[in-house]
Amino acid sequence: MIKNILKGFAVMATMLALGMTTFTSKASAATTPMDLCTGTVLKVETRKSQVFCTKMVQDMMNIAHVHYIGWQQHPHWPFVATDGDFYKQTEKAVVAYQFNQVMRGSPIAADGIVGPNTWDAIKVDCGRWGVWYCRPV
Numbered sequence: 406m407i408k409n410i411l412k413g414f415a416v417m418a419t420m421l422a423l424g425m426t427t428f429t430s431k432a433s434a435a436t437t438p439m440d441l442c443t444g445t446v447l448k449v450e451t452r453k454s455q456v457f458c459t460k461m462v463q464d465m466m467n468i469a470h471v472h473y474i475g476w477q478q479h480p481h482w483p484f485v486a487t488d489g490d491f492y493k494q495t496e497k498a499v500v501a502y503q504f505n506q507v508m509r510g511s512p513i514a515a516d517g518i519v520g521p522n523t524w525d526a527i528k529v530d531c532g533r534w535g536v537w538y539c540r541p542v
Contacts (some may be wrong), residue, residue, distance in 0.1 A: 439528055439538045447519040456489035461538055463487040465527050466498040468536060473505055490531050491540055499523070 442458035446540035463485045470482055478484070485494045496517040503515040506526045513522045531539040 406465065408445050410483060436541050439524075439531060443524050443528070444521070445519075445524075447491050447495070455474070455491075459491045459495070460487045460489045462491075462499065462527070463489075463495055465531060465536070465538070466495070466502055468534060469502050469530060470498070472530070472534060502526075 439461065440460055442455075445455055445458045447455055447459055447462060466486050467484050467487070470479070470484060475481060479501075480496070482505075483494050483498055485498050499519060500515050500517045503513045503517070503523060503526075506513045506523075507515055511522070511526055513526060519527075528539065
């Protein structure tokens with residue numbers, strides 16, 4: 406469990422390894438790392454095509470798990486490895502997050518696809534919890 410959470414912090418090392426300490430002119434309109442992914446649709450079929458955005462979602466699902474449920478394992482909301490591979494465990498965590506948002510009154514479909522409404526909810530939670538993805542660069 407803690408091993409998977411620690412893997413979540415590996416995304417920062419990945420960003421540094423990819424040279425993403427500053428953003429290029431292509432991403433000059435982005436003010437936070439999360440802005441680079443807003444508008445990207447992630448689902449099981451995307452697999453490894455959007456590694457950075459997938460790792461960010463995986464990391465945020467683990468952080469949300471801790472904030473909403475705590476550190477204990479939950480059968481419907483697994484901790485996921487932040488490996489950049491949007492596969493079944495990530496989809497299951499996204500569905501659980503979306504369902505949690507629906508229960509809180511958000512207009513999200515619990516379909517396991519990270520689309521515009523899910524990104525909006527993630528951005529709100531990210532800012533509320535002070536996660537570095539939402540801090541200006």
